[in-house]
Amino acid sequence: MLENFKESPVMYGIAFSIIAFIFAQSLFFIIKSWKHGKKIGISKETLLNTITSSILFTVAPAVSILVTVIVLANALGLVLPWIRLTVIGNLAYETVAAETALGNLGGSLNQEITDVNQFSTVAWAMTIGSVFPLTFLPIVCKKLQTKIGGAVNKNEKTAKLGDVLSAAAFIGIISAFIARAIAGTNADDPTLNAGVASVCVLVVSIIAMLLLSFVCRKYKLSKMEPFAMPLSMFIGMGSAILLTRFLPDIAAITWR
Amino acid sequence: MQKNYFDRVHIWGATWNYLALLVMFIVPVGISVAYNSWPDLGVIGKVLATLIPLYWVTGIIEVVTYVPMLGAGGTYLSFVTGNISNLKLPCGLNAMENAKVRANSEEGEVISTIAIAVSSLTTTVIIAVGVLAFSPVLPKITADGSIFKAAFNNVLPALFGALGASYFVKHWKLGIAPILAGVIVLLFAPTLGVGILMFVTIVVSLVGAFIIYKDLWYDDLKAARAKKKQ
Structure with missing residues (x-):
């Protein structure tokens, strides 16, 4: 059993029980909100439109989340990343947690985990590291909703400051990964250090996103907008394939 | 109600x-x-x-x-x-x-x-x-000789490049300092984990935001202090 510990029936059993929980919670809130929406006079059409547009909006980002599951599966198998990206999950968090745990055990996400103890340590680190918001959210949510919600909506200036700070925090996260693509190293596999390939993918995906967003705005293709992000990501990844295939010597250049 | x-x-x-x-x-x-x-x-x-x-x-x-x-x-x-x-x-x-x-x-x-x-x-x-x-197909897709290997080796630059593009267009001033800080930190500490690096870039980004958008909070802060003194 331990040979296939990453994709055993136990792991699938855990995954399906988590999925059942997510379904129950989501359906509970849909039913309660739907009933209350009708009660306060929101039309059935608006409620149905919300459901349809949310499904469409979600498809493309969900596919990109699926890609990250597959990426992490290289080291962790399919089921653990699947579970982790279904609850609380977020590529940045899960990657950092797994890499930090493996780093302390002399491993890395670039290699397949073959030791069950490393696997269990990664699962504990991912869980404990990420559950904190759930412990205090119920305590502060009500106060925040009334106080900060009111303060942020107090005037245009505070609303803008709120937007700017939340964008800044997010840009901070993105910047770390961009800096790694420009100047990062990989202790286990120096061929994956920052170099022509990583910068090419970074630049191509940025340009693709800017172009696709521009096209969506220019031709008023608002329904295509949610697809711009995953499509740009695939275009960026595709550039790595082309570069490696047609200019392998240049693609292999690293400067770290 | x-x-x-x-x-x-x-x-x-x-x-x-x-x-x-x-x-x-x-x-x-x-x-x-x-x-x-x-x-x-x-x-x-x-x-x-x-x-x-x-x-x-x-x-x-x-x-x-x-x-x-x-x-x-x-x-x-x-x-x-x-x-x-x-x-x-x-x-x-x-x-x-x-x-x-x-x-x-x-x-x-x-x-x-x-x-x-x-x-x-x-x-x-x-x-x-x-x-x-x-x-069933995953091992083949991510195997060493696979044509897709190069793509999967570069998912993170692709994801954060695409994700970052729309934010940098709206808030390009905010992006410069944290990226520079991240690169400089990596030049001196190339093996630094993403966790610590991210912490540095978030702090730099927030400090940058407070400086760049000073007009959104400084006047209110001054007014609040003046009110407190009275």
Whole structure:
């Protein structure tokens, strides 16, 4: 059993029980909100439109989340990343947690985990590291909703400051990964250090996103907008394939 | 009436939230029990010493940021299912804009909650179907000789390049300092973990935001201080 510990029936059993929980919670809130929406006079059409547009909006980002599951599966198998990206999950968090745990055990996400103890340590680190918001959210949510919600909506200036700070925090996260693509190293596999390939993918995906967003705005293709992000990501990844295939010597250049 | 509904949402949210907390621990506990493999507490301590300052500080910032934007129901759901900034937040905001309702209104609460719940269901289904469909072919796709290997080696630059582009267009001034800081830190500490690097870039980005957008808070701060003196 331990040979296939990453994709055993136990792991699938855990995954399906988590999925059942997510379904129950989501359906509970849909039913309660739907009933209350009708009660306060929101039309059935608006409620149905919300459901349809949310499904469409979600498809493309969900596919990109699926890609990250597959990426992490290289080291962790399919089921653990699947579970982790279904609850609380977020590529940045899960990657950092797994890499930090493996780093302390002399491993890395670039290699397949073959030791069950490393696997269990990664699962504990991912869980404990990420559950904190759930412990205090119920305590502060009500106060925040009334106080900060009111303060942020107090005037245009505070609303803008709120937007700017939340964008800044997010840009901070993105910047770390961009800096790694420009100047990062990989202790286990120096061929994956920052170099022509990583910068090419970074630049191509940025340009693709800017172009696709521009096209969506220019031709008023608002329904295509949610697809711009995953499509740009695939275009960026595709550039790595082309570069490696047609200019392998240049693609292999690293400067770290 | 309005107050009653919001109160009920908080009770439901808190209950599901704490249930989710228990459910989440099924994963590591289940793995440890099934394989009789409990992690070394020393190693877990070391790992958490790195992760907690980053995750927990970010967690506080996220809670404070998202609650006013998503309302109570949407926030409770988002924090259980994750992928907030790249999916749940834009999805909730998009739905409220389409329905022409404001966040923090009763209508906004209903629409945001439905949008985020539907988004959670859709994501869960897509990932589950994708995982089950991909499991037989995955080893071939990511194998060393595979044509796709180069692409999978570069998922992170692709993802954060695409994700960053739209933010940098709107807030290009905010992007320069944290990227520069990240590169400089990596030049001197090339093996630095992403966790610590991210902490540095978030702090630099927030400090930069406070300096660049000084006009949004400095006058109010001065006025508040003057009022206090009186």
